[in-house]
Amino acid sequence: MRTLSDLLPGAARPSTLLVLLPPAKATIDDLITQGFVADVRERGLPVDVLLAEVSYEQVMAKTVAASLHAGAMAAAREGGYTDIWLAGISIGAFNALHYAAVHDSGLAGLALIAPYAGTGDILREIEQAGGPAAWAQTPGRSNEDERAWWYWLCCESAKGPAAKPVYVGLASEDRFLAGQRLLAGMLPAAQVDEMPGDHSWPIWRQLWQRWLDKGVLTTVEGQA
Numbered sequence: 001m002r003t004l005s006d007l008l009p010g011a012a013r014p015s016t017l018l019v020l021l022p023p024a025k026a027t028i029d030d031l032i033t034q035g036f037v038a039d040v041r042e043r044g045l046p047v048d049v050l051l052a053e054v055s056y057e058q059v060m061a062k063t064v065a066a067s068l069h070a071g072a073m074a075a076a077r078e079g080g081y082t083d084i085w086l087a088g089i090s091i092g093a094f095n096a097l098h099y100a101a102v103h104d105s106g107l108a109g110l111a112l113i114a115p116y117a118g119t120g121d122i123l124r125e126i127e128q129a130g131g132p133a134a135w136a137q138t139p140g141r142s143n144e145d146e147r148a149w150w151y152w153l154c155c156e157s158a159k160g161p162a163a164k165p166v167y168v169g170l171a172s173e174d175r176f177l178a179g180q181r182l183l184a185g186m187l188p189a190a191q192v193d194e195m196p197g198d199h200s201w202p203i204w205r206q207l208w209q210r211w212l213d214k215g216v217l218t219t220v221e222g223q224a
Contacts, residue, residue: 001071004028006037006049016047016108016217017081019072021054021092023204024116028053034201039209045217047085050076054095062145064095065102073099077106085217087111089204090176093168094118094146100164101152109165109216113207114199117179118146126150132186133158157186167216169207171197 008014018040022031028051031037037049052072058064076084085108088096093115100110117123122145129135136154143151156163166187170180172194184192193210197203 001055001067002028002053003072004032004051006041006051008046008048013080014046014048015081016083016085017050017076017079018045018047018085018087018217019050019052019076021052021068021086021088021095023090023092023114024056026089034205036205036208039205039212043212045212047217048081054092059091059095064098068095068099069103073103073106083108085109085111087113087208087211088115089113089208090199091116097149097153098146101149104152104156104164107164110167111211111216112166112168112183113204113211114170114174114176115168115180115183116176117183118150122146122150123179123182126182132182153183153186165191165216167191167193167211167214169193169195169211171195171199171203171207173197174199174203 020031020036022028031051040047040049050072052068054064054068058067084106086096086099093112096110096112100107126132126135129138132150132154135141136151168180168184168187168191170177170184173196174180176199193207195206
């Protein structure tokens, strides 16, 4: 797995790592070109940044969680970070959820930017069951494919204030909006950010900037 680190300037290492996964048909170089790392540095956030590239082949082979863990996250966990935030854009958010469903104990939280919420047949299955909470309790329910992370997210949302923090940013003209709103409906309103726009780089960057400005990462370090 191809990765790229952008370390916080200075001798002291921060305790927080922000991992970002790119959207489909994009590379970690695109994340840099589009300004996502610069946005972090311009805000002076006390974090190291790790960009990780999940391949289409890994998604199709259903090895995202294992590949991401072996290729990036295991070493990050061993690197002394006490808080690891996992973020992703579109399919990158989908991949982040897959990882969290298997390895959530090592994560401080998730940031999902314009998430791809899954295939139409699975979204219809969830809707026809009466929504995520009812679907999660359906006897004999499959846990295949993205159902695994939908079930994980349902279980987390049921924990209330003790749930793993999951933030989602979405745009009102996104072609994946229906699934995104289904997902967002499980989260506290304060963790959902919706703005005008479509499924494109300029909107993703604005959503990213809005999430960074929430102060989540500075709160982790105990800095206002």
